[in-house]
Amino acid sequence: MAATDDAFEEIDFEDDDDLDDGAPERAKQDADAERTPSVVVDDVHVRYRVFGGRKRVSGPEMGRIRAMFNRSRRHVGAVTEVHAVRGVSFVAHHGESIGIIGRNGAGKSTLLRAIAGLMPTSSGAVYVAGTSSLLGVNAALVSSLTGERNVMIGGLALGLTPAQVRERFDDIVEFAGIGDFIDLPMKAYSSGMAARLRFAISTAAVPDVLMIDEALATGDAEFRERSAKKIEEIRGHAGTVFLVSHSMRSIERMCDRAIWIEQGQVVADGPAREITAEYRKATKKG
Template sequence: MDNSYKIKVQHVTKEYDLYKSQAEKLRSFFSLSNSKVPHFWSLMGISLEVKAGETLGLIGVNGSGKSTLSNIISGIIPQTTGTVEVRGDTSIIAIGAGLRGNLTGLENIRLKALMQGLTNPEIDALMDDIVSFADIGDFLYQPVKSYSSGMKSRLGFSIAVHVNPDILIIDEALSVGDDTFYQKCVDKISEFKDEGKTIVFVSHSLKQIEILCDRVAWIHYGTLKEIGATETVVKHYREFTKWFKGQSKKEKKHFQRQMKANQKAFDIDAYQQQVIEERQANDPNDQNVAAEVKKDFYGSVISEKMSWGNRFLTIAVGIVFVLACLINVSGHSLGDVLQNPGNIVHPETVLHDTNATSGVK
């Protein structure tokens, strides 16, 4: 087994249905076709590896798919196709993930640490360090929903680095703090690096990327544009942003519209076919390529969309439930309703024997 990587992402895509409203989502559930709902492919086939002990930076313009990818790696959201392999006895902590708004900072520390597998005595031993690193004062006793984004980031970062994960996913956590906190975080990340931990670091700050990352992946409107040495990829990305800034307002808009249009028009079947052809070209003797690629695409994915069978079953159960309620309310027996379905909307009339109730003979 190849032990050189800690994270391996293969053919990962992410599709979103762009419903205009909840009502449209509901309508599409009951309709036989959802082809009218526009789709958007946030990721269009990403394959990359993060080696054990390396810090991989993710860069790219706004909306390019960095957070989508880091959330998929963290297991926060599922991919639409592809495999995500996280190697070994590994725990991942994503800074922004898992803070519950209704719980206080203190409660969140305990919850996140418990979820990370720590025992209560272990958490008690760490509590002072986590609290002192986060440095958010009395806000610790307030619900997290009252925190500023900087405070959330401080708390999330502090918990993440103290529960000792093998892999740390840091998504834009350093962009919201002040300089002192930023330096504390950089020192902590450097400590992690020295301990040989694996880090995925998402940032718009090329300076931070240059300081912290061994390699960089440039995500560009849902595709992996380039991956390699930090210096090289950052240089190319700087050239791109310089070129983009040099465009007129109209040209910029046109470029962005074109990129988004590509993401809407992405054809997953064509992409799958392309992967099959590439593999066949590499290994012409392999007769099972199509089945292998299908397994790689869909084998480890739980579909977020309901199959027609399940949809039919859900609707049928719903109808049976409503009928059962109506029969119950109508007072008729099931046999009566089956013989005369109209009874269901005509409640049974109960005739009272007035003589019996009044006791008159």
Template sequence: MAVPPLSISVRNVHIEYELYSDRRAAIAQRLITRTGTGRSVVRAVRGISFDVREGEAVGVIGSNGSGKSTLFSALAGLLAPARGQILVSGEPTLLGVGASLLPRASGYRNIRIGCLALGMSSQEIDARLPELIEFTELGEAIHRPLRTYSSGMRARLHFAIATSVEPKILLIDEGLAVGDRRFRRKSNQRIRGLLDKAGTLMMVTHSLGEIRHTCDRALWIEQGKLVADGEANDVVDAYTEASER
């Protein structure tokens, strides 16, 4: 059997970001001592390389602050790497629970605006909206402002938006762990459907069971560097062993 084509290629990627709160101190220091770069930079990802093929489901694990979420922002095209390159075969879609789109607007409006931003037309959205709303199972709550939602409700909404365009590359950052069993079963079905259509999934989660269950491969990241890359169960075993030591 032929090897499926590559869908993501990450080549020696370094990602840095600036700490906003430090800027004032940095400018002051620069004015007084005339030294320093005037910036306070966090090196979140330090030289990571890997390839992902179509139809693969890859889990990413690592302790808090290891650079997983930063890497995902870059994979979604939202953050540019300081060095290295990321190549993709299609437009990636990121699903995260951290950021809510428009907190003051209703869930209904958020679906509309989210889908519009992803490039769907108004008519397309009108046609798909009933199905998307049904998928979220939010009922009457769909007309309440997003800021009143629980994290599980928000996850359902974001999942519906992110999968509305049938992305070739779906990135999930802790998106499913907050959902209840029923939602997880439903979202898993959608993910399976996506993978069957030669889509690619990458997910960050602290639920190791979810990695074993959903992914066939896992990456272990620590302090911005790749520690292990291999079969999901092997990597999770190694990670569990290391963290219990």
């Protein structure tokens, strides 16, 4: 998966509401022109179906028969379409790390998956330079297999050759810091250990675009330190890093830009400190 060294990003975001800011935007655009974009997200919408449940629809004016029909729909044909991302656009450039913030359920993870090409967009398009890798809390590999097998499977799935995986195996295990547990099935791992191993695997092949979905939250302080270093290293290779986190402190520490998403739409996009400050204010009030 290695790398055309040309992936970095910076995010230029445009939400419909924000488009009036003509003049300053133009100026900034000139500055951006020198840098090559690594990720372009163009008016992306993501809808997906969820089986097994249905939102309750009820209203005082609803007739009895309709109410009954709606109730029965929770048992037969219980499929709901979730419109998780609603028209997000931005441009990201090489060498940048971007924090994505927002409340639970705002569509952050879905957006990352769409950028990684793991979830199809229902309209709009995502363009990426080079390879991308998503690291998420629920990116479980095969839990009945040992850590060692999972390192192999994960590495090969990322496009490494068996020889490359074997070559990096010791580094991966050492970075994950899980010691002898590497020979036990992953179902025996604590959530922190599993997250460490996934992080180690995902970063074994240096991607051009790395997306991290809350994965650092489960690690202990020492591991967070190590992963922060790894992220720096990837940015140093002129890669782009996206980080979804609820910890404003880690966003401020590791990112230079932030995008705030609410209900699947971009609320604000800019320097990390400013956006997190705005977000803090808004959430305190709310």
